[in-house]
Amino acid sequence: MDSKLAVQGVYKVFGGDPREALERIKRGEDKDTIFAETGLTVGVADASFSVEEGEVFVVMGLSGSGKSTMVRMLNRLIEPSAGSITLNGRDITRMSRKELIAVRRRSISMVFQSFALMPHQTVLQNTAFGLNVSGMKREEREKRAMEALDAVGLKANADSYPDELSGGMKQRVGLARALATDPEILLMDEAFSALDPLIRTEMQDELLRLQSEQARTVVFITHDLDEAMRVGDRIAIMEGGRVVQIGTPDEIVRAPANDYVRSFFRGVDVSHVFTAGDIARRDQLTVVERSGMRLRAALSRLDQSGRQVAVVNDRARVLQGVVTVDSIAQQLESSVGGKDGDIESAFIDDPPILASTPLTDIMTRVAESPWPVPVVDDEGHYVGAISRATLLLTLDRQDPEASEEEASHGA
Amino acid sequence: MARELPIGEYVSDGVDFLLDHAQGLFDGIAAGIEFVSGNLTDLLQATPIWAVFAVLAGLGLWRVGWRFALFVLVALYVILGMDLWEQTMDTLGLVLAATLVALGIGLPSGVAMAKSDIVAAVVRPVLDFMQTLPAFVYLIPAVLFFGLGEVPGTIATVIFSMPPAVRLMNLGIRHVPVENVEAGRAFGCNGAQLLFKVELPLAMPSIMAGVNQTIMLALSMVVIASMIGAGGLGNTVLTGIQRLDVGLGFEGGLGVVILAIILDRLTQSFGSRSTADSPLSRLKSLFSRGSEESSKG
Ligand SMILES: Nc1ncnc2c1ncn2[C@@H]1O[C@H](COP(=O)(O)OP(=O)(O)OP(=O)(O)O)[C@@H](O)[C@H]1O
Ligand SMILES: [Mg+2]
Numbered sequence: 001m002d003s004k005l006a007v008q009g010v011y012k013v014f015g016g017d018p019r020e021a022l023e024r025i026k027r028g029e030d031k032d033t034i035f036a037e038t039g040l041t042v043g044v045a046d047a048s049f050s051v052e053e054g055e056v057f058v059v060m061g062l063s064g065s066g067k068s069t070m071v072r073m074l075n076r077l078i079e080p081s082a083g084s085i086t087l088n089g090r091d092i093t094r095m096s097r098k099e100l101i102a103v104r105r106r107s108i109s110m111v112f113q114s115f116a117l118m119p120h121q122t123v124l125q126n127t128a129f130g131l132n133v134s135g136m137k138r139e140e141r142e143k144r145a146m147e148a149l150d151a152v153g154l155k156a157n158a159d160s161y162p163d164e165l166s167g168g169m170k171q172r173v174g175l176a177r178a179l180a181t182d183p184e185i186l187l188m189d190e191a192f193s194a195l196d197p198l199i200r201t202e203m204q205d206e207l208l209r210l211q212s213e214q215a216r217t218v219v220f221i222t223h224d225l226d227e228a229m230r231v232g233d234r235i236a237i238m239e240g241g242r243v244v245q246i247g248t249p250d251e252i253v254r255a256p257a258n259d260y261v262r263s264f265f266r267g268v269d270v271s272h273v274f275t276a277g278d279i280a281r282r283d284q285l286t287v288v289e290r291s292g293m294r295l296r297a298a299l300s301r302l303d304q305s306g307r308q309v310a311v312v313n314d315r316a317r318v319l320q321g322v323v324t325v326d327s328i329a330q331q332l333e334s335s336v337g338g339k340d341g342d343i344e345s346a347f348i349d350d351p352p353i354l355a356s357t358p359l360t361d362i363m364t365r366v367a368e369s370p371w372p373v374p375v376v377d378d379e380g381h382y383v384g385a386i387s388r389a390t391l392l393l394t395l396d397r398q399d400p401e402a403s404e405e406e407a408s409h410g411a
Numbered sequence: 412m413a414r415e416l417p418i419g420e421y422v423s424d425g426v427d428f429l430l431d432h433a434q435g436l437f438d439g440i441a442a443g444i445e446f447v448s449g450n451l452t453d454l455l456q457a458t459p460i461w462a463v464f465a466v467l468a469g470l471g472l473w474r475v476g477w478r479f480a481l482f483v484l485v486a487l488y489v490i491l492g493m494d495l496w497e498q499t500m501d502t503l504g505l506v507l508a509a510t511l512v513a514l515g516i517g518l519p520s521g522v523a524m525a526k527s528d529i530v531a532a533v534v535r536p537v538l539d540f541m542q543t544l545p546a547f548v549y550l551i552p553a554v555l556f557f558g559l560g561e562v563p564g565t566i567a568t569v570i571f572s573m574p575p576a577v578r579l580m581n582l583g584i585r586h587v588p589v590e591n592v593e594a595g596r597a598f599g600c601n602g603a604q605l606l607f608k609v610e611l612p613l614a615m616p617s618i619m620a621g622v623n624q625t626i627m628l629a630l631s632m633v634v635i636a637s638m639i640g641a642g643g644l645g646n647t648v649l650t651g652i653q654r655l656d657v658g659l660g661f662e663g664g665l666g667v668v669i670l671a672i673i674l675d676r677l678t679q680s681f682g683s684r685s686t687a688d689s690p691l692s693r694l695k696s697l698f699s700r701g702s703e704e705s706s707k708g
Binding site: 072075077101102104105108109110112113114115116118119120121129130132133134177181187 | 588590591593594595596597598599600601604608609612613615
């Protein structure tokens, strides 16, 4: 009961008496069979998840997978056929109409894909809609609405009408209207899907900024993986009415539960999900474990392995430096009488990458480096190295098997 | 000669039965309608002519534009010049009273239709009946129930003109975007709030189209209603027909047309423009636009 919002075994069946369909779902029949044999549509089947205070919980899935149905059951715009939904430990599904209206006015508000503003009202009146409905005095509600408009940067447009605004501005009003009632939970059903890509990214940033100022509990619906990974703290993936996987973005990217989940990542830009540590591999570079090694010994190690570059660690696996065949040979030549020296003397100036760096930020570095670039963790421990080939393979995830293999290597 | 289906006999039996047993009800209805249309007509007749000019031209200026206001002034002057002022005010009173009654019954019925598929299924054929049954057919029972005069005329007009108001109210509410209704509910509207804060405002263009249609249909009943003694411009036309006086008939017809144009443009303007506009802001934009237009013209 610690979760802000807990969904337990929730079902929604459209089109008549749900019992028959519920029986069949429990027997394991799928949505299409049930529809063909009973004419009932399964919107959501056996969904369970919990949303923690202050997190952005994303529900993702293809069209028709039940996302809208799911989110509308959270404020009972759609009545669940079975299951419980608890907000702060109180079961919403058992509330009377009056209690439900109170919850909608105070605790849960919603942002819509088509904005759903009232065309006959000004931006300010639209923003104050929820407060107006709950009977707040005009002066007070307009003051609060103005604050909400200020928060989304639309104070100057308070007296405009919705049809005078661009799509992005309209959705800011939608957002302000939802924020004005100071809800505990914000439901956003494809709130940014109707916007063009640039504005869409801008609105995602806006949401992230608002979250950084005051972390609200948000349930965010989208069918777009990039969006899900940008805004989501955790993602639930729905398929045919069922929740098939729940996890943080990188948990899901690293270990997709099935082919359906995996199919989302095809052609998706994963460079901001993976970090250097995720794809660094141990077998890219020769590792010299004793920092006290002499130059000639190191050279013969490299010779044996047939590699050009070695990393030098101390006994605690903390990276000391990087040597190359060339740098050792140079050192041996320049030393008086070819005298064998300390391996430290052949270290080249090639700082390692931190394991937590996102791939986006290491691309140039790896691409320009003649050899795999070593990666260290926050304590300086050697984690592995990233070659150009590894990086390219990861970015071009045409073959899920190969990238999965890589991901597990990195772990 | 006995027919297999003597529907006509059933109907006249039914009317007889109602006449015998429900006269009180009809008296009540008659009194109500008498009250509305009588008062309205009296009010219009008592209003000084210049005030009618001022109000209609003012409305025209506010809602439509200065050209239309000018038209209103000229058109009313024509009526005055034809010496049909009294008849025109009678007709206007009848039309407005019939419209008020039609809307008073029709708009709530439209809401009920939109809210319930069962009500819609029941009401729709009734509306079809009201719209297609030739008006002369219910003029007869109207006279039987209410006698001759303004009241049966108003009632016949109400029956004929009400359907579009019902239909367009129903249509307007049903066509409010789903997400707007959801938004209303999601922010905690109860039933009445949903209707008044979301559905009616969003259905307003459709509702106003219905009101406009109702007024136009009411005007088109003017001549027929005068056959059972409703008076007004319809009477002028009727007299023209009876005396084969083409000129008189035309004058009466012209009066009806003028009323129709004025009422049509005024009600349409309420449908197409945001009714949330304050008169003040309209007035402001009017002056800026007015000067633009006049500089163009
Ligand atoms: N009112 C309804 N009556 C009957 N079936 C419905 C109703 N609403 C939704 N459904 C069905 O429930 C299933 C889930 O629909 P839902 O709208 O929740 O999907 P979604 O994931 O939001 O899809 P989209 O991305 O297209 O919005 C679909 O098969 C849909 O046809
Ligand atoms: Mg949807």
